[in-house]
Amino acid sequence: MEQVAITGMGLVSSLGHELDAVADALRHGASGIVRDNERVKLGFRTPLTGSIRDFDPAVVLSRNERRSMSEPALYGAVASLRALADANLSREKMRSPQAGVIIGNDSSADAARWTADETRREGTTRLLGSAAVINGMNSSPSMTLSVLLGTKGVCWTMSSACASGANAIGLGSMLIAMGQQDVVLVGGVQEINWTAMAGFDALGAFSTWDGDPTAASRPFSADRAGLVPSGGGAMLILESMRHARARSARIRARVHAYTYSSDGEHITTPDGDGAKRCMRSALAMAEMCPTDIDYVSAHATGTPAGDAVEALAIADVFGDACPPVSSTKGMTGHECWMSGASEVIYSLLMAEHGFIAANKNLDRPDDAFRNLNLVMETIPMAPRMILSNSFGFGGTNACLIVEAFR
Amino acid sequence: MNDASDDIRSRVEDLLSEEFDIARDLVVPSARLKGDLGLDSIDGVDLLVAIEKKLGVRVDAGLLGRWITVGDVGNCVAALQ
Numbered sequence: 001m002e003q004v005a006i007t008g009m010g011l012v013s014s015l016g017h018e019l020d021a022v023a024d025a026l027r028h029g030a031s032g033i034v035r036d037n038e039r040v041k042l043g044f045r046t047p048l049t050g051s052i053r054d055f056d057p058a059v060v061l062s063r064n065e066r067r068s069m070s071e072p073a074l075y076g077a078v079a080s081l082r083a084l085a086d087a088n089l090s091r092e093k094m095r096s097p098q099a100g101v102i103i104g105n106d107s108s109a110d111a112a113r114w115t116a117d118e119t120r121r122e123g124t125t126r127l128l129g130s131a132a133v134i135n136g137m138n139s140s141p142s143m144t145l146s147v148l149l150g151t152k153g154v155c156w157t158m159s160s161a162c163a164s165g166a167n168a169i170g171l172g173s174m175l176i177a178m179g180q181q182d183v184v185l186v187g188g189v190q191e192i193n194w195t196a197m198a199g200f201d202a203l204g205a206f207s208t209w210d211g212d213p214t215a216a217s218r219p220f221s222a223d224r225a226g227l228v229p230s231g232g233g234a235m236l237i238l239e240s241m242r243h244a245r246a247r248s249a250r251i252r253a254r255v256h257a258y259t260y261s262s263d264g265e266h267i268t269t270p271d272g273d274g275a276k277r278c279m280r281s282a283l284a285m286a287e288m289c290p291t292d293i294d295y296v297s298a299h300a301t302g303t304p305a306g307d308a309v310e311a312l313a314i315a316d317v318f319g320d321a322c323p324p325v326s327s328t329k330g331m332t333g334h335e336c337w338m339s340g341a342s343e344v345i346y347s348l349l350m351a352e353h354g355f356i357a358a359n360k361n362l363d364r365p366d367d368a369f370r371n372l373n374l375v376m377e378t379i380p381m382a383p384r385m386i387l388s389n390s391f392g393f394g395g396t397n398a399c400l401i402v403e404a405f406r
Numbered sequence: 407m408n409d410a411s412d413d414i415r416s417r418v419e420d421l422l423s424e425e426f427d428i429a430r431d432l433v434v435p436s437a438r439l440k441g442d443l444g445l446d447s448i449d450g451v452d453l454l455v456a457i458e459k460k461l462g463v464r465v466d467a468g469l470l471g472r473w474i475t476v477g478d479v480g481n482c483v484a485a486l487q
Contacts, residue, residue, distance in 0.1 A: 063427035064444075067452070129455045130448035 004173045005244040006253040006402065008087025008237030009345045010079040014050035014230050014332050019086065023349040025331065026357045027378055031214035032332050033228050039194050044201045046208045048216050050230025050333040052192060065148055070111045070135040072189035073144045075233030075338075076103050080145055080185050087237040087249060091149055093183070100154030100181055102172045103142040103235075104164030104188035106337045109196040111135035141189050153181050159337075161392030162299070163260075164188055165234065166340025166400055170258030172238045182243040188338035190231030197229045203268070205303060217334075218361040219300035219327035220307055220374055227301035230333030234342035253348055256385075256401040257285035263395025269305055274397045275313040275389070282387065282399040283317075290321040293401070295356050295383035297347045299391045300327035301334045308368060310391060315371040324383075326375040330360030340390035340398060347386045351404030354382040382406060414487055415480030417461060422476060425456045435477030443476070453479070463487050 011017060014032020015025040024030075032050045039047040057066060057074045060081055069077060080101075084091065093099065115132045119125055134140055139157035146155040154175060158168040165188025172184035190196075200206065207226035209216035217228040244251055259281035263274035283289065296314060300307045314325060328346045329335075335342050350356055356379040365374050383404065390398045415435070423430040428443055439445045445453070450470045458464050463483050473479050 068448075127455050127458060130451040 001177045002179055003241035004176045004255040005239050005241045005251045006236050006255065006348065007239050007244050007249045007251060008083040008089060009252065009348065010082025010084070010086060010235045011342065011345060012052060012055060012075045012079045012233040013342060014052055014232060017054070019349060022346070023353040026328065026346055026349060027353065027355050029358060029360045029378070030331055031360065032230060033213045033216055035213050036194065042194060044194070044198070045204070046201065046206045048207060048209065048213055048228045049197070050192060050228065050232070050335070052232050068131050068134040068140070069144045070108050070140045070191070071193060072105055072108065072191045072233070073141040075231070076141040076187065076189040076235060077145055077148055079187065079233035079235040080149070083185065083235040083237050089183070089237060089249070095150040095152065096182070097152040098182040099151045099184070101142050101145045101149070101151055101185045102154060102156045102158055102168045103145065103186070104158045104160070104166070104168035104337050104341060105138060105141050106159045106161055106164050107191060107196050108136055108138055108140055110191055110193040111140070113195040145185065154184060160396045160398070161394055162334070162336050163340055163390040163392040163396045163398040164337040165342065166388065166390035166398035167260065169236065169238070169255070169341055169344060169400060170260065170398060173255045173258050176238055176240050179240070182240050184238045185235055186238050186341065187233065187235035188341035189233045190336045190338040192231035200229060207302060215361050217302050217330050219298070219302045219330050220311065220359055220365055220369055221362050222364045222366045224302045224304060224307060227303055227329070228333035230335045232335060232338060232342070234338050234345050236341065236345065251405050253402045253404045256288070256403055257282040257399070259285055259399050261397045263397070265395055268393055270309045270391055270395055272309040272313045274395050275310055275391055276317055278397040278399045279313065279317045279387065279389070282401050286401045288385070288401065290318045292385055293323045293387045294385045295323055295347065295350070295387070296325040297343045297386060297388040298325050298327040299339070299389040301329050306391070308366070310389065311366070311369040311372050322371065322373040324356050324373050324375045324379055326357055326359045328357055330362065340388070344388050344400060344402060347383065347388060348402070348404050351382045351384065351386070351406065355380055356383055411484040414461065414484045418457070418480040418483050419476060421456055421460055422453070422479070425452065433476055435475060435480065437476045438474060439476065439479070457483060461487070
């Protein structure tokens with residue numbers, strides 16, 4: 001089996017675009033959350049959302065390159081170009097049957113809304129243009145990225161709710177470990193427009209925090225009242241260790257384990273058993289014990305039920321050896337399909353810059369979580385071995401263990 | 407030819423330049439849509455939409471296959487306006 005290396009990372013995040021800037025934001029507990037007044041007019045229960053600032057894909061993508069890209073595809077493409085630059089990997093190297101793309105994505109809602117609105121308004125499909133079909137496909141981000149880079153290998157979209165990004169990393173890791181691919185661009189994307197979030201808003205899962213929007217996302221807090229939706233793009237370059245070393249690449253990290261499980265119980269309420277099985281399987285696959293883990297990047301989104309179930313699952317798996325635990329969603333909001341990928345990047349940025357980020361807005365932890373080693377203030381310690389949790393709707397779970405190389 | 411026809415041909419050239427990010431001085435009547443300007447079949451779909459929305463001329467999609475050069479597009483739109 002080949003060892004799997006992470007050699008590049010790229011972001012389009014509510015916390016920023018450049019890796020160093022995002023690291024600084026994580027260290028200081030910045031927030032990417034704003035109020036969107038359009039959502040108020042549309043009758044949303046909450047106007048809170050993550051916001052991508054200063055994003056202009058035309059700077060790096062021509063009109064022709066952008067023509068078939070939906071909003072999440074644009075996030076993925078720009079994040080991918082940044083990841084390639086970070087890996088010092090030329091686009092020419094991606095034009096190979098041994099190179100591919102796997103992106104976690106689970107919606108292209110705004111493109112579907114636009115197509116329906118335009119068809120009704122014009123009374124014909126004739127004026128939809130060429131982009132409507134591609135933009136509306138869930139696989140728009142992976143197929144347009146493959147065409148952009150000319151990859152000849154795998155080209156898949158992985159849809160598994162809020163575990164999509166983690167599962168994309170996992171699938172890419174499996175292909176590389178088995179020797180079927182040398183390089184795979186993996187990650188996750190999440191559209192941030194209101195269309196994608198209307199149904200979620202209706203479910204009552206969002207925080208309706210009425211004060212400072214930057215204080216609204218409160219994972220693990222006693223007064224948490226729901227998640228804040230967010231989005232963007234997070235892409236990583238996975239390579240076989242052999243391939244990476246042959247080109248003298250900077251090895252950012254090694255993927256030690258990728259595991260998955262399902263609750264098989266309720267469509268939106270996690271049962272905790274699937275999460276525990278997933279974490280324990282990851283430790284077993286990596287041949288590690290709980291004390292080997294330096295940091296748990298929790299999935300915790302700020303919902304009363306989800307955080308409680310994950311907290312108890314972590315406490316059960318780690319017992320008295322609980323490492324520092326934090327959720328970056330207090331800063332970013334819930335990046336949904338993208339989160340499993342972005343949170344690996346955020347964790348590796350912590351490792352590179354020598355800290356563990358605190359749980360933003362965690363003034364008073366829930367009493368039920370006292371057995372958990374929740375990070376209250378930024379810890380000036382670089383985590384080496386990181387467990388990243390992703391637990392999605394439908395009870396779909398994924399865990400990754402990555403070792404950061406400094 | 408008359409002034410109106412020349413004007414619509416010029417507007418077709420402007421539209422091709424703007425819609426497809428092509429330098430305006432390359433969009434001349436003799437330029438081939440595929441060979442010289444790099445347009446493909448799905449650009450053709452978008453060209454029909456742009457002509458109808460911006461110039462108010464509806465063109466049957468069946469005519470697309472007959473367009474080889476920029477001049478062909480301009481002449482067709484001029485005839486239909």
